[in-house]
Amino acid sequence: MQNITITQIPTVQLAVLQDTVTMTCKVSSSEKLSGKLSWYQQKDGSIPKLIIYETNTRYSDTPARFSGDVSKAAFSMTITGVQAEDAAVYFCFADYGSPNLTQ
Structure with a gap:
């Protein structure tokens, strides 16, 4: 099994209110990215909260300004019209089966 x-x-991403920002996760594997790609938001040291799963599906109360996308070797999350409450740490997650890989 190869290391990924x-x-x-x-x-680090700085933004002004109403900016559009994009965060990207690049994957070293030549293997095509699967549908198990997600993004988590962590505020003030609390438990990370799932905000996007299956590449581009927003989780329950995730605002429409959050969107996800994928290409061959990278996946990204864009916040269109950043709000003050979006200030947080964001984590990407890719599930390649076993073991799980995170950043």
Whole structure:
């Protein structure tokens, strides 16, 4: 089994209210990314909250300004019209079966 590395860029993202920002996770594997791609939001050291799953499906109360996308070797999340309450740490997650890989 090959080692797969996921790199999240940028590591720090600054935004002004109403900006559009995109965060990307690049995958070292040549294997096509599956549908088990997700994003988590963590505020003030609390438990990370699922906000996007299956690449581009928003979880329950996730606002419509959050969207997900995927290409051959990367997946991304965009916030269109950033709000003050979006200030947080964001994590990408890719499930390749066993073991799970996170960044």
